[in-house]
Amino acid sequence: MSAPRVSFVSLGCPKALVDSERIITRLRAEGYEIARKHDGADLVVVNTCGFLDSARDESLNAIGSALSENGRVIVTGCLGAEPEVIREKHPNVLAITGPQAYESVMAAVHEAAPPSHDPYVDLLPPQGVKLTPRHYAYLKISEGCNNRCTFCIIPALRGDLVSRPAADVLREAEKLARAGVKEILVISQDTSAYGIDIKYQTSTFGDREVRAKFLDLAEELGKLGIWIRMHYVYPYPHVADVIPLMAEGKILPYLDIPFQHASPQVLKNMRRPAHGEKTLDRIRGWREVCPDLAIRSTFIVGFPGETEDDFQMLLDWLDEAKIDRAGCFKYEPVKGARSNDLGLEQV
Numbered sequence: 001m002s003a004p005r006v007s008f009v010s011l012g013c014p015k016a017l018v019d020s021e022r023i024i025t026r027l028r029a030e031g032y033e034i035a036r037k038h039d040g041a042d043l044v045v046v047n048t049c050g051f052l053d054s055a056r057d058e059s060l061n062a063i064g065s066a067l068s069e070n071g072r073v074i075v076t077g078c079l080g081a082e083p084e085v086i087r088e089k090h091p092n093v094l095a096i097t098g099p100q101a102y103e104s105v106m107a108a109v110h111e112a113a114p115p116s117h118d119p120y121v122d123l124l125p126p127q128g129v130k131l132t133p134r135h136y137a138y139l140k141i142s143e144g145c146n147n148r149c150t151f152c153i154i155p156a157l158r159g160d161l162v163s164r165p166a167a168d169v170l171r172e173a174e175k176l177a178r179a180g181v182k183e184i185l186v187i188s189q190d191t192s193a194y195g196i197d198i199k200y201q202t203s204t205f206g207d208r209e210v211r212a213k214f215l216d217l218a219e220e221l222g223k224l225g226i227w228i229r230m231h232y233v234y235p236y237p238h239v240a241d242v243i244p245l246m247a248e249g250k251i252l253p254y255l256d257i258p259f260q261h262a263s264p265q266v267l268k269n270m271r272r273p274a275h276g277e278k279t280l281d282r283i284r285g286w287r288e289v290c291p292d293l294a295i296r297s298t299f300i301v302g303f304p305g306e307t308e309d310d311f312q313m314l315l316d317w318l319d320e321a322k323i324d325r326a327g328c329f330k331y332e333p334v335k336g337a338r339s340n341d342l343g344l345e346q347v
Helices: 014-029 053-069 083-089 102-112 154-158 166-178 214-224 237-247 264-270 276-289 308-321
Strands: 005-010 033-035 043-048 073-077 136-140 183-187 202-205 208-211 227-230 254-256 294-301 325-330
Touching: 005 014, 005 053, 014 033, 014 043, 014 073, 014 102, 014 136, 014 183, 043 053, 043 102, 053 073, 053 083, 073 102, 136 166, 166 183, 166 202, 166 208, 166 214, 183 214, 208 214, 214 227, 214 237, 227 254, 237 276, 264 308, 276 308, 294 308
Parallel strands: 005 033, 005 043, 043 073, 136 183, 183 227, 254 294, 294 325
Antiparallel strands: 202 208
């Protein structure tokens, strides 16, 4: 009996990509083959994004394409948290699950295409199945977020912050390094808040106890002898604690920090945990310790209530901050976001 074949579509952010990797790893471990094309597969799994309206449209279109080409489709991911939206446009999907619902996805796959697993011939690499090139991999250290930015619906989709035990994270990182990965990209919704929800609890890793804390994790990862790059960091004061590790070459001198804006009023309307002047002071302090520090950031323009003065303040801030890489996005209303109810004019 030949193994069932599953075609897979992964949409959205790196966190969703890691979810896809986990599902595909489970599929391969149970003997399923991963098909490159929908046509000829036993079914299609679509991991959706539901953050922006454009992403929702892309997800709905991907589901439609999978139905046209195959006809047997299971939907998961962030848009899966709104099954009525999916059913309204695509009533014939086999099953719908929300984000991080690995067991529900596998149960739906088992029902639609039961596995034919032979443990003597089905081999799985120890690091699991990765969707990235062989030289780098994402390492997700937590799920969800405790922040309540008015433009964001991630907490509604993925819940509050849930940190992984440090030992679990480090064991996964070790497997990646042993498999030949040269660069690990540490990701979450709020990387610098890692461990707050579990009160920085310790767990046993090898012959020692390690704390679930941003600095401790960075120190431990820095011992692997490969590149460690920190993504999605909020500009909290304790971020300064990891900068010496960068200056010493233990982790990459790189921070991905979504500042989003510089105007105090816009940041207040966004409910962002930062102030433009404070972030400038912090950036200066970081660079005094590590002159080679590279900073990447993202910014939203046209947020409800933003004035020309606010926009100019952002431009002036950028001149002073000297961000190395910046991504700028026009504000886009998101269904369910509180920014829709601020009563402010959208620019």
